[in-house]
Amino acid sequence: MQRYNIIKDKIPREILLLKSLPCLYGKCSFCNYILDNSTNINEIIDTNVEIVNMISGEFGVVEIINSGSVFEIPEAILSLIREKCNSKQIHTIYFEVYYGYRKRLKEIIDYFPKQEIRFRIGIETFDDEFRERVYNKPFPTTNLKEFSTNFYACCLLICVQGQVIEQIENDIKIALTYFKEVTINVFVDNGTPVKHDSNLFNLFMTNIYPKIKDLPNIEILIDNKDLGVFVQ
Numbered sequence: 001m002q003r004y005n006i007i008k009d010k011i012p013r014e015i016l017l018l019k020s021l022p023c024l025y026g027k028c029s030f031c032n033y034i035l036d037n038s039t040n041i042n043e044i045i046d047t048n049v050e051i052v053n054m055i056s057g058e059f060g061v062v063e064i065i066n067s068g069s070v071f072e073i074p075e076a077i078l079s080l081i082r083e084k085c086n087s088k089q090i091h092t093i094y095f096e097v098y099y100g101y102r103k104r105l106k107e108i109i110d111y112f113p114k115q116e117i118r119f120r121i122g123i124e125t126f127d128d129e130f131r132e133r134v135y136n137k138p139f140p141t142t143n144l145k146e147f148s149t150n151f152y153a154c155c156l157l158i159c160v161q162g163q164v165i166e167q168i169e170n171d172i173k174i175a176l177t178y179f180k181e182v183t184i185n186v187f188v189d190n191g192t193p194v195k196h197d198s199n200l201f202n203l204f205m206t207n208i209y210p211k212i213k214d215l216p217n218i219e220i221l222i223d224n225k226d227l228g229v230f231v232q
């Protein structure tokens, strides 16, 4: 288990993986990270206090992930994050947010008046039919302008059985058009019904990866431990 790391490449930042209350949605077919969620508030607080206190301010940028959305982090911990970020001159904080919270983003922006807040959303794919059928994560992406206004960054999930290379190419193109930063997660088998497609992965590595790997605003996670924070 690793809940704190420093990322020096491309987008230098401290990254914290916090424990949180259960994800509001909790039904994405590929997601096993919600196993880290808890309903035990004391356990959540005890786990997180130590991690939040590790913030050093080295880059002025902190990313908080919590196997859910920022709204599932208890207030006591949000308050500690704010106090720590203020005292360490953090100017930018990234938070994860699920689509269902899109109308509440201002609450977090107002809670952290001294920082720029950047929201990251797990879009996974812009093919809405595929996202609903394969990932069980339905929402419409017809209004991409609205997404790009609300969310600074998005995540894509690639190389799963049923996908084709053209879909991955198209998703990356759309993501780069509408979001300032993009995280590409290569799916790794994790015991859920979604399965890795190794042929597609080889195609991606041969045809797409070399063209995008050096773009400054794309992070490609070949392994789900690549950010250096993980619980399994």
Ligand code: SF4
Pocket (backbone or CB within 6 Å): 023, 024, 025, 026, 027, 028, 031, 032, 033, 034, 067, 068, 069, 098, 122, 137
């Ligand atoms: S919204 Fe995110 S954390 Fe919640 S189930 Fe889906 S992928 Fe997992």
